[in-house]
Amino acid sequence: MSIAARLKELGIELPAATAPVGAFVPYVRSGNLVFLSGHIAKRDGQPWAGQLGAQLAADEGRQAARAVAIDLLGTLQEAVGDLERVGRIVKLLVLVNSAPGFTAQPTVANGASELLSAVFGPKGAHARSALGAAQLPFGACVEIEMIVETI
């Protein structure tokens, strides 16, 4: 099945590439790698603020991470033109805005990882690091950066 068909089946419509706030760009291509900037979680177009373990529970964080992954795919589509050109999702760095006692960063990160597997199949199986940040830009609950290999 094509990536476009899978996205449709999942009911996902990709947004336009996220416009960065600041003096940088949403992605840079170098050789056959695309480095995507950290994308923060948004809801209704605004930063999805809150700390896991304080204002937000793990499952909300998981939903936020899934939303970030969809935004990353919007940026990736602009970067590569056609998502069929994705050879492999290489690595995610998943930053979780975490209250001192919150240790379920992997649960949160799975929201992004599972979405990428659902969309790309084996090509979506990536390396990953997840960590608890003391804070994130604009108070966002989740931020994710991604490296992708193109064909």
Add this chain to the structure above:
Amino acid sequence: MSIAARLKELGIELPAATAPVGAFVPYVRSGNLVFLSGHIAKRDGQPWAGQLGAQLAADEGRQAARAVAIDLLGTLQEAVGDLERVGRIVKLLVLVNSAPGFTAQPTVANGASELLSAVFGPKGAHARSALGAAQLPFGACVEIEMIVETI
């Protein structure tokens, strides 16, 4: 001296590749780079929990970082088949679960860096960033991700 001989001399037996908890994989190869997922510190097969500057002192963190580096080499061996194929350890990102006043992240990270130098010699000299995380998956005291160049 071969890498295998050096490991033996150091009394290090490599574990099997770490199985990730979640929807991702322990490593991805892209061209001649291998991107290894963040590996958390373990003791007796369980997450080595605790925060530096609170439950754990810098030297314990250093031991934990050394243990993570050994686990990373177990994964790397599975990735490349034979550690003689390692051309260079490129970069470490060392995440240290840190109480607010703990600033000796480099001391902790040296536990991993020194092990890699002992095993690989000049090929083990890597770039590195170390930071104090607010929390880490499963409350682990240390997590490290690694990029490696293969021959």
Add this chain to the structure above:
Amino acid sequence: MSIAARLKELGIELPAATAPVGAFVPYVRSGNLVFLSGHIAKRDGQPWAGQLGAQLAADEGRQAARAVAIDLLGTLQEAVGDLERVGRIVKLLVLVNSAPGFTAQPTVANGASELLSAVFGPKGAHARSALGAAQLPFGACVEIEMIVETI
């Protein structure tokens, strides 16, 4: 205009490559990528300590990030010999030592991003992630790692 001329116009004199404290090196080249270690902010040759949102305000952090970018360029010059060989600044990871309520990491990070744009023009437009760390090595207020593509 040459990079050297732009630096002169900006009144910037590059320092020697930063000597790392620990068992690692300031940079590693792999193919046409240069991976630079995390460089911490310094003032008068000492770690520029303090937490954003506590001891330091956003604009001080921005100045610190600019200072780190200049130190990174000193290391980069040693790595590539001549900054004209820089094809693209690929990615920054900007770590901001952040008190719990500080969410202006992008403002801080812009201090580095804007300096790179001023020096390299379009080649300086990079991908970026910024996050709030609980602490940083030696209590530094800012730490930045960088990936650069060479021609």
